[in-house]
Amino acid sequence: MAVNQEALAKFGPLVRTGWIRPLIVALIWLLLWRAASLMEYEPHASIWFPPAGVTFAIFLVLGWSYLPVLIVCCIGSTFWENSLYQAQQSASTLISTGLLFAAIHSCSYWVGATILKRSSERSGYLKVPHLILIFLLVAVLSSILAALGGSAALALTGIISNNEIASLWVPWWIGDLIGVVVVTPIIVTLLGGIYPEEGRWLTQYFKPLITNAPLGQFLLKLATSMVMLTVISLLVAYYPSSHIVFTVFFLGIAQMWIVFTETATRSFLSLALLSTLTALLIAWLGLSEKAMVYQFTIYLLAANTYFGLWVPHILVDNQKLRRLSEQDMLTEVESRGYFIRNAKEEIVRAKRYNQPISLLLFDVDNFKAINDTYGHSVGDKVLTHIARLVDETIRASDKVGRFGGDEFMVLLPGDDEQQALLLAERLRHVVACADFDELDYPVTCSFGIAEVHENDTFSSAFEQADNCLLEAKRAGRNQVNA
Structure with missing residues (x-):
């Protein structure tokens, strides 16, 4: 919610006055109604009817409490x-x-807002x-x-004839529809920003990724869009071909x-200004x-805007999922599956x-005793510290992954x-000399090494390294065995 916090602090108490x-x-509502009548x-x-969006947003955020206000507005506009x-x-x-207009207008948008709100509430975390x-x-x-x-109400009270309903309701519908899809998010942003308690259910779904961007660049993009729209409209007005109007769909690119x-x-x-x-x-x-071509263009722009705003979220979610599959959550080294896939590819390449290429396995000596004595949180810190030490010691071309528990794997292409x-030996010395603040004694590791030969696979090399690791532990730990 993009709301000026200083302004809220200054004018918030006044705005909240009953x-x-x-x-x-x-x-x-009335100012936007007057703009629509122009x-x-x-x-x-009208080409678009912004008060419809205001009404929808009011019911979405503030509920039925504002019905008297809407009734006064509808009568006043009449x-x-x-x-x-x-x-x-x-x-x-x-x-x-x-009164008829107020009843129909309010009930129509209350139904829509209620469906939207209850749908999200039932689903818990509803995908955007x-x-x-x-x-x-x-909408x-x-x-x-x-x-x-609304058109039936005008006919019922004699404002229009019954025959005019058929020709009126479609442009009325499109104008209201555009007003809802274009104006609702702006009004919801304003209401939700000033009254976060009422708008909290919406903010949990819509969290912007881009929060800072130069204003000058935005104004340039907006000006480009508006110039494009103006040029297209001038061509539509003065060029004889009836098909030129469909070039307005190029606004979607801008x-x-x-x-x-x-x-x-x-x-x-931008959507609201282009609509205006x-x-x-x-x-x-x-x-x-x-007019109808322009109206449907605006609606398509609005729909594309909504879904377009979600695309970056999809990309971020995919990046998070990929990171979870490739990276061990605790130590931030490669996960077991990702390491093994990379190791197999490196072995084929070697x-x-x-x-030459070698596989190194190591684990922390007496790690269970650390967990039992100092707790699992300290044990996690030990693993994280060791993983960082190893990552700082090996080359950029080497790969380190966590096999599970306190056991790690290191792939050494070219060694x-x-x-x-x-x-x-260097890694063993680095770990043994490291300072672990939470422990009263040094931490050591045991290592097993296997060089991958022509007839070896990753599995066979892993088995050899694992056997060497077991021999190192039987020999007294804090040793390297190959």
């Missing part, structure tokens, strides 16, 4: 619209229309792609209900550029006949080029048995 909070929400390309049909159209409707007609898909689907269904019910390199908040802001510019260009250039013996 009457200020509903007033701010009402002002936002973007109408036919009566009662009177305001009557004034703008100079329809001269009676006050009783406007009030009844406003599923949550996004549910949101996009309920479609909620906006259809709002459009059908928007994805922003999504993959900027914060989630900036991605949503789209509506203004359609009005200025007289592109109402192409045989192909007729180069024959004598060279492996020298390294093992």
Whole structure:
């Protein structure tokens, strides 16, 4: 949640005042309604309807408590619209229309918000792609209900004729749909940032990966997107071909550029600004006949933005899974399976080029006594310290892995048995001289070595090294045997 903490500290108590909070929400709703009315390309049909997104976000974060505010806003917008159209409707007609509109509008988006919220609550940790898909689907269904019910309400109170419902509800639906998918995340971010308790259930799913990015670069990308949209719209307006309008889908490239390199908040802001510019260009250039293409383009941009924001999370999850499979969680050396896969490949390569290669096994002497005397946490620290010492001593081309418990494996490409013996002695000395703060006595290790010959496999070499390790332990420990 990108919220200015200093501003919250300064104005937070005022915003939380009982009457200020509903007033701010009402002002936002009405101002966005007025902006939508300026973007109408036919009566009662806007390119996009931002108040739908505000309503959805209110129910999503704050619940039913704001229904009275929404009722006042719906009635107020009905009177305001009557004034703008100079329809001269009676006050009783406007009030009844406003109440019907408020009931249908609120119920439609409350249903959608409730489905989304309860779906996430039932699933515990719901994977974000599923949550996004549910949101996009309920946005479609909620906006259809709002459009059908809203146009029927206008007909019922005599604002429009019954014959006009068929031609009105589809553009009403698309306008509301775009308002929901574009505006909801911005309003949720604002409400969730100021009131974290109410918005906490959302923040557990959406954690941005990119939290810092230069503002200048974002403005450049945003300007590029807006210039692209303007140029395409001018071509649509002045070029005779009817197919040129479909070039507006190229906006997806510019928007994805922003999504993959900027914060989630900036991605949503870019989407909102592109939607606003789209509506203004359609009005200025007289592109109402192409409005539906633009509207579906915005919806696709919104859907791509949501799923695009999840792609980095998928990559991070994959990296974590890969690291878990390749790295031992405790010592951070290679895991058993990953080491063995690498060792087999190195052995094949060494045989192909007729180069020596050796396998070294070692474990910690009397490690069970360390765990029994000092506890497993101290034993873990000993293993971690030894793994770090070995990693610092061997070459970059050598590989070290943890076989399990206190036993480790080291692969030495290019080393024959004598060279492996020298390294093992050096490792034995490094460990024996190391200072383990938690212990009252030095720690030692025993080593077993096997050079991999032409007819050897990893398994046979491992068995030889393991037998040598057992001999070293029988001989008194703290020894190297090959």
